[in-house]
Amino acid sequence: MSPSQGVFRRIRSATQWRLVRRRLRQERIDRQRRLVGRESLVAEIEALLFRHDPIGLNFEDNTDEYRSEAETIALRLPEASSVADVRRMAHEEFVRWFDAELAGPESRYTAIAQEVWRLWNSNGRST
Numbered sequence: 001m002s003p004s005q006g007v008f009r010r011i012r013s014a015t016q017w018r019l020v021r022r023r024l025r026q027e028r029i030d031r032q033r034r035l036v037g038r039e040s041l042v043a044e045i046e047a048l049l050f051r052h053d054p055i056g057l058n059f060e061d062n063t064d065e066y067r068s069e070a071e072t073i074a075l076r077l078p079e080a081s082s083v084a085d086v087r088r089m090a091h092e093e094f095v096r097w098f099d100a101e102l103a104g105p106e107s108r109y110t111a112i113a114q115e116v117w118r119l120w121n122s123n124g125r126s127t
Contacts, residue, residue, distance in 0.1 A: 031071045038074055041123050046070035048115050054094060055102050069093050077120050086120070087113035 035042055049066035050058055057065040072093045073086075080086045087109045094103035 028068065028071075031068075031075060034075060035071060038123075041119060042067075042070050042074045044119050045073055045116055048112060048119075052112050054104065054108050054112065055098060069097055072097075073116065077116070080117070080120070083110075083113050083117045086117050090116065 046066050046069075049070055069090075073090050076089045076093070077086070080089060087106060090109040090112055091103060091106040094109070
């Protein structure tokens with residue numbers, strides 16, 4: 001079960017909702033543990049996602065809306081060997097967190113991928 005809107009639509013009871021919330025909270029804790037030492041990279045990715053706003057969440061005062069996506073993208077960066085890889089991964093993460101319709105086409109993530117790739121390379125790619 002992924003954290004997409006589809007999952008949230010299938011939740012039919014308070015018990016199911018509590019289980020999903022518990023799982024998402026545990027996944028967040030695990031991501032944060034795996035990202036120790038890369039917090040500044042995550043913050044920079046989060047800021048650029050907020051600026052590019054690929055799915056329309058930027059309401060000017062909710063700057064943490066893209067934190068989870070920034071974390072999951074950062075965790076996957078060691079797999080990337082090009083801007084195209086980063087674009088694909090970013091798109092996959094938005095599809096996973098939301099759904100394919102809301103995420104839109106992969107091409108929407110080109111400028112995001114270019115900036116993330118620059119950040120990743122300027123941060124040494126060693127983490």
